[in-house]
Amino acid sequence: xxxxxxxxxxxxxxxxxxxxxxxxxxxxxxxxxxxxxxxxxxxxxxxxxxxxxxxxxxxxxxxxxxxxxxxxxxxxxxxxxxxxxxxxxxxxxxxxxxxxxxxxxxxxxxxxxxxxxxxxxxxxxxxxxxxxxxxxxxxxxxxxxxxxxxxxxxxxxxxxxxxxxxxxxxxxxxxxxxxxxxxxxxxxxxxxxxxxxxxxxxxxxxxxxxxxxxxxxxxxxxxxxxxxxxxxxxxxxxxxxxxxxxxxxxxxxxxxxxxxxxxxxxxxxxxxxxxxxxxxxxxxxxxxxxxxxxxxxxxxxxxxx
Numbered sequence: 692x693x694x695x696x697x698x699x700x701x702x703x704x705x706x707x708x709x710x711x712x713x714x715x716x717x718x719x720x721x722x723x724x725x726x727x728x729x730x731x732x733x734x735x736x737x738x739x740x741x742x743x744x745x746x747x748x749x750x751x752x753x754x755x756x757x758x759x760x761x762x763x764x765x766x767x768x769x770x771x772x773x774x775x776x777x778x779x780x781x782x783x784x785x786x787x788x789x790x791x792x793x794x795x796x797x798x799x800x801x802x803x804x805x806x807x808x809x810x811x812x813x814x815x816x817x818x819x820x821x822x823x824x825x826x827x828x829x830x831x832x833x834x835x836x837x838x839x840x841x842x843x844x845x846x847x848x849x850x851x852x853x854x855x856x857x858x859x860x861x862x863x864x865x866x867x868x869x870x871x872x873x874x875x876x877x878x879x880x881x882x883x884x885x886x887x888x889x890x891x892x893x894x895x896x897x898x899x900x901x902x903x904x905x906x907x908x909x910x911x912x913x914x915x916x917x918x919x920x921x922x923x924x925x926x927x928x929x930x931x932x933x934x935x936x937x938x939x940x941x942x943x944x945x946x947x948x949x950x951x952x953x954x955x956x957x958x959x960x961x962x963x964x965x966x967x968x969x970x971x972x973x974x975x976x977x978x979x980x981x982x983x984x985x986x987x988x989x990x991x992x993x994x995x996x
């Protein structure tokens with residue numbers, strides 16, 4: 692088994708589901724010890740109301756060949772993040788080689804399609820706190836470990852690779868643009884300490900929540916294309932996760948410092964594929980079909996996979 696990250700330690704925040712889970716698993720497949728962090732455990736659910744747990748993710752990391760360490764942590768609570776840091780010190784002597792910051796927790800507070808001034812202010816502020824303040828807290832407490840270890844990689848996870856406003860509301864836009872801004876700042880700040888900071892984004896993600904939204908499974912996901920033709924160019928969370936592992940094992944990763952790299956950018960750079968061997972290119976789909984306002988049913992999705 693190819694384990695280029697054997698002996699390395701990673702922390703993935705928001706690893707309960709979606710990209711966070713997939714990234715944790717793929718880092719484990721590459722041999723890493725992965726601290727799997729999030730709020731939902733088998734004994735306690737978060738406000739997201741999902742059934743996936745950090746224990747399940749850690750078990751998937753183990754099954755892939757790595758070592759998964761589940762640690763419940765609310766990144767909005769500084770004392771809980773401090774406890775995570777203490778756990779890292781006690782278990783792996785404070786080593787940290789890869790930090791993937793994928794905290795979200797904003798879905799219950801989203802009011803997509805509602806004018807901001809007509810939305811619920813408490814929900815808007817909670818989304819910003821869950822999506823941005825959590826990242827700042829995580830970085831403040833965990834980056835010292837990364838810098839002390841040396842040569843590490845800090846990756847922010849967002850939605851979209853540009854700051855162009857494409858809808859979804861002011862709070863959501865602020866969070867996702869803010870995460871990209873954090874990645875740009877990390878690129879500059881970490882460079883002087885021998886570490887690299889950047890941001891990544893998936894395309895149209897077939898996360899657990901999105902599959903449930905369409906009433907399909909990973910095996911039947913194509914049935915949802917009838918209701919949303921853009922879903923034909925969707926991707927599994929593993930697609931971005933494989934790109935993250937490629938970054939984590941790239942000896943020249945510093946050339947991407949401060950940038951936002953999409954799953955399709957990573958595909959073009961490293962040749963990664965999705966689990967079915969396809970190479971979804973949602974960026975090109977956006978440029979060719981979505982932005983020109985073309986009827987997606989008239990485009991051939993196969994050209995973008």
